[in-house]
């Protein structure tokens with residue numbers, strides 16, 4: 220699913236923050252990636268997601284090499300195969316809840332077709348949202364009218380629509396309080412299981428680690444760590 | 446893989462979402478564009494009204510003098526001639542083979558500040574303005590009696606005159622005249638439709654009537670004898686005109702126009718000037734037009750300021766939207782999608798502003814047009830949304846899009862540099 224070998228990265232003008240000789244993720248595997256703040260977790264997700272350009276050959280996803288792709292193909296690849304959830308502000312304030320969920324289908328034919336195959340993209344969006352406890356008149360609301368916990372679930376539905384093979388979650392629970400956090404994590408893992416997606420779940424919160432197939436400490440795989 | 450696909454819709458939703466800012470921006474643009482387009486309309490209207498004041502007249506002939514002066518007194522009733530044209534000369538020219546018609550004009554009297562023009566029925570038959578329109582009677586008709594007067598639309602409206610009213614003409618052209626032709630009252634026989642030309646502010650009588658009211662006058666002042674004149678006595682007199690101030694000429698063949706102009710300018714019996722009004726008015730407008738060009742320039746500048754408000758509003762929103770851009774990137778938007786989003790938003794604001802400006806402009810013209818027309822004598826009611834408006838809106842949209850390249854480029858660069866980690 221994901222194969223990293225000899226990945227090095229430094230932000231322009233900054234020190235090398237990532238030097239990962241080898242790391243891999245199996246299909247369907249859900250891993251917990253932890254590390255202190257500023258250790259480079261988000262940067263690594265950016266490289267895997269192809270938002271940042273990895274050096275050619277360093278990152279392989281589903282057998283493809285995003286580092287060797289043109290910018291456009293890399294973006295299309297990400298749109299088609301990856302779902303991303305951030306810590307907060309995941310949603311576009313000017314689209315309704317359900318429109319936000321449908322957005323990936325507008326940027327990716329593949330995701331659109333996959334959602335259509337499950338009975339139409341809109342009903343698929345509503346189904347996912349419903350499973351996550353969001354329905355009724357919330358669907359047409361702007362995301363600003365929702366609680367942070369609800370917004371994160373909408374973001375999750377958006378990451379899941381069209382069943383992308385790989386989900387990247389960057390501290391999606393950090394903005395949630397204890398109760399909503401565990402409920403959200405449970406839903407997240409259930410849905411992940413249901414779509415069969417692999418997952419890299421990033422957090423600095425060790426207490427969550429028990430729910431995953433495997434826990435990876437970034438400092439253990441990253442030689443650039445001081 | 447999608448092309449521009451979702452971007453126009455996203456741009457629309459994004460703009461619609463920022464209601465207040467968007468509304469204010471659109472308002473600023475629409476007002477500035479309405480101003481610009483309004484200036485253009487007034488300019489077009491003014492230019493057309495001006496240049497087509499005597500559109501059917503091929504030549505204007507008066508005593509030797511400046512072209513501009515001749516046009517001013519014979520068409521716009523501004524200023525006075527230095528000399529008149531003798532009746533004999535007028536008759537001779539009128540009889541030349543390729544001259545289809547002439548309209549004689551005898552100026553020098555007034556009524557409550559409006560000029561009185563002595564002429565013949567030829568005026569109502571041959572005078573054309575605008576695109577070949579002839580004058581039409583709103584009521585009544587041409588001269589039937591010696592003491593009949595036909596008045597222009599503004600004269601009737603401003604003085605509240607109706608057919609059959611009796612009025613007295615004044616000698617001279619000041620607003621307040623002390624020499625009244627009050628022993629010879631006139632009857633209003635006809636009222637003309639509005640023309641948008643100086644005719645609206647004119648009273649017309651026959652040439653004989655001009656002779657009649659000056660019976661007994663010498664060098665511009667009444668003698669004892671003038672006081673004794675009554676309508677009945679005047680009717681008995683021979684009122685053959687002896688001179689005219691100027692006359693309009695219509696040619697049966699335009700090819701002879703220049704030849705006739707030259708012939709009249711070098712007329713042996715009497716020093717004359719003949720001008721081709723179409724050319725003279727065009728040249729005069731080029732001089733007057735400087736004002737209008739300045740005004741256009743200023744209003745264009747205002748439009749630019751309006752467009753700058755788009756730039757400002759997008760630039761200031763850029764930082765708070767950085768997160769939104771990285772979300773779009775994560776979902777699969779390409780950097781140029783981000784670029785296109787901002788450019789589309791700017792174009793959309795300009796388009797909305799441009800369309801609103803048409804509503805403001807043509808709504809305003811529908812409401813205030815008649816008032817402007819009568820106040821300024823500029824024909825505006827025929828003005829319809831046209832190619833100029835479409836071109837102006839298109840240009841504004843293009844200009845806004847061009848200006849938006851700056852913030853769009855910054856957002857594009859940011860979205861490449863930020864990756865998924867926007868550090869807020």
Ligand SMILES: Nc1ncnc2c1ncn2[C@@H]1O[C@H](COP(=O)(O)OP(=O)(O)O)[C@@H](O)[C@H]1O
Pocket residue numbers: 230231233236254255256257258259260261262263862863864866867868
């Ligand atoms: N967009 C960026 N531009 C430059 N430096 C960055 C950027 N994002 C992160 N960094 C730097 O990279 C390092 C790792 O950041 P990050 O990947 O966000 O860590 P984490 O997600 O583990 O907290 C930090 O030192 C941070 O300052």
Ligand SMILES: [Mg+2]
Pocket residue numbers: 257260261262389866
């Ligand atoms: Mg981070």
